[in-house]
Amino acid sequence: MKIKIKTANGLLSYVRVLVLSLGIILSTQIIAASAQSKKPVDLIVHGRYVVTMNDARQVIENGAVAIRDGAIVGVDTDRRIAAEFSANKEISGKNRILMPGLINGHNHAAMVLFRGMADDLPLMPWLKKYIFPMEARFVDPEFIRVGVRLACMEMIRSGTTTFVDMYFYPNEDAKVIESCGLRAIIGAATIDYPSPGFKGWDDSFAAAVKFVKNYKSKSGRVIAAFAPHSPYTVSAQHLAELSRVAKKMDAPVTIHLSETRAELGIIEKRYHTTPVLLLKTQGLLSNKLIAVHLVYPTEEEIKLLAKYKVGVIHNPTSNLKTAAGVSPVPEMLRQGVTMGLGTDGAASNNNLNMWRAIRLAALIHKGVEHDATVMPAETVLDMATREGAKAIGLGKVTGDLVVGKRADLIQLDISSAHMTPLYNVYSQLVYAAAGSDVVTTIVDGHILLENGKFLTLDADKTIRDANKMAAKIAAALAQR
Numbered sequence: 001m002k003i004k005i006k007t008a009n010g011l012l013s014y015v016r017v018l019v020l021s022l023g024i025i026l027s028t029q030i031i032a033a034s035a036q037s038k039k040p041v042d043l044i045v046h047g048r049y050v051v052t053m054n055d056a057r058q059v060i061e062n063g064a065v066a067i068r069d070g071a072i073v074g075v076d077t078d079r080r081i082a083a084e085f086s087a088n089k090e091i092s093g094k095n096r097i098l099m100p101g102l103i104n105g106h107n108h109a110a111m112v113l114f115r116g117m118a119d120d121l122p123l124m125p126w127l128k129k130y131i132f133p134m135e136a137r138f139v140d141p142e143f144i145r146v147g148v149r150l151a152c153m154e155m156i157r158s159g160t161t162t163f164v165d166m167y168f169y170p171n172e173d174a175k176v177i178e179s180c181g182l183r184a185i186i187g188a189a190t191i192d193y194p195s196p197g198f199k200g201w202d203d204s205f206a207a208a209v210k211f212v213k214n215y216k217s218k219s220g221r222v223i224a225a226f227a228p229h230s231p232y233t234v235s236a237q238h239l240a241e242l243s244r245v246a247k248k249m250d251a252p253v254t255i256h257l258s259e260t261r262a263e264l265g266i267i268e269k270r271y272h273t274t275p276v277l278l279l280k281t282q283g284l285l286s287n288k289l290i291a292v293h294l295v296y297p298t299e300e301e302i303k304l305l306a307k308y309k310v311g312v313i314h315n316p317t318s319n320l321k322t323a324a325g326v327s328p329v330p331e332m333l334r335q336g337v338t339m340g341l342g343t344d345g346a347a348s349n350n351n352l353n354m355w356r357a358i359r360l361a362a363l364i365h366k367g368v369e370h371d372a373t374v375m376p377a378e379t380v381l382d383m384a385t386r387e388g389a390k391a392i393g394l395g396k397v398t399g400d401l402v403v404g405k406r407a408d409l410i411q412l413d414i415s416s417a418h419m420t421p422l423y424n425v426y427s428q429l430v431y432a433a434a435g436s437d438v439v440t441t442i443v444d445g446h447i448l449l450e451n452g453k454f455l456t457l458d459a460d461k462t463i464r465d466a467n468k469m470a471a472k473i474a475a476a477l478a479q480r
């Protein structure tokens with residue numbers, strides 16, 4: 001009996017140990033199996049607030065974005081992302097807003113080297129006495145390399161992930177952008193007058209055609225485009241010629257359009273029409289056109305811009321600084337025009353910080369229309385992200401945090417005094433945020449800025465090289 005009991009007790013203990021061991025083995029296997037069933041990704045980026053800018057304008061509290069092969073594969077709460085994905089690297093979202101990178105729809109990147117060279121001057125003396133002579137003297141491949149690197153540094157630091165450029169030596173421009181890691185559309189500048197490297201239209205247009213035809217981006221991040229300067233510096237005949245070629249090549253075109261009253265006068269005198277109507281006659285109005293400024297569109301022209309799905313880029317700082325005027329942005333939005341935001345070049349801004357353009361765009365139209373409800377924060381942020389991406393023809397690629405889009409995203413620190421308290425993320429981003437709040441910039445899944453540190457460029461050398469070039473420019477200015 002004793003033995004039996006002993007045996008029974010022994011058996012019971014044995015069974016207990018067996019069950020326990022089986023349990024441990026099973027739970028270990030379950031954990032292992034669930035780890036195995038988790039999808040491997042390259043990177044998970046978290047955010048206290050994830051401002052997706054998706055169709056529903058969803059803001060996820062304590063959320064994250066999972067990234068694989070440069071694409072967004074998951075956008076959800078931290079918990080759900082952790083249950084579905086395992087990553088090689090994670091970036092904390094503590095005290096951080098995570099949102100899509102900003103789209104700067106109009107820039108002349110290398111012109112950062114002319115930042116502050118001549119300010120507070122009327123447009124024509126500014127161009128003729130300073131910009132054109134200094135461009136003729138200094139703009140060469142080395143100027144482009146030094147200037148574009150400085151511009152990329154400023155953009156990466158302040159959260160721009162995509163920009164549209166319009167300038168000279170587009171192949172040099174592209175090389176720097178590729179190495180810095182940003183996404184860009186590069187418009188090869190063409191103009192009827194002598195410009196750096198060119199005598200006039202024929203050679204500048206031939207070079208632009210060659211660039212658009214031959215340029216192949218290694219990363220897929222850089223797109224070649226045409227950039228006829230404007231309807232008052234490129235003849236109607238040349239605009240039509242460019243339009244035919246661009247259409248055949250299915251290439252984007254970007255142009256300054258309806259910027260000043262002086263331009264309206266020239267177009268009226270030469271062609272007895274208005275700038276947008278002239279472009280329509282020359283066959284340029286389409287969804288491949290990125291039209292910049294539009295300070296003076298007529299009602300009829302606004303309807304045409306909407307009908308032809310032209311992307312329009314608003315540059316509030318540049319328009320004020322050059323005294324061009326204020327673009328009727330709220331009216332264009334009401335009429336269904338696709339609108340993005342831009343800084344323009346640093347010579348007429350003087351920064352490439354999109355947060356300043358965002359804040360100004362939200363403020364000036366309220367003052368002009370005497371209506372505090374126009375251009376609400378969310379609308380302006382749309383223009384700087386998803387709508388800006390659509391305006392430049394990249395709406396399917398970037399602009400919001402949605403599965404399938406390329407992973408272009410930024411984090412902003414929200415622990416500082418000027419970001420506290422936080423009731424509404426859109427208001428905070430538009431009216432309170434500064435470019436220096438950006439701590440992380442990621443393009444195509446690659447980290448370009450982490451905790452405020454540059455990973456794709458040498459910041460000290462970039463500043464040093466820019467100052468060296470500026471010393472030469474300053475010496476030339478002093479000699480005049």
Ligand SMILES: [Zn+2]
Nearest residue numbers: 108256344345
């Ligand atoms: Zn411009």
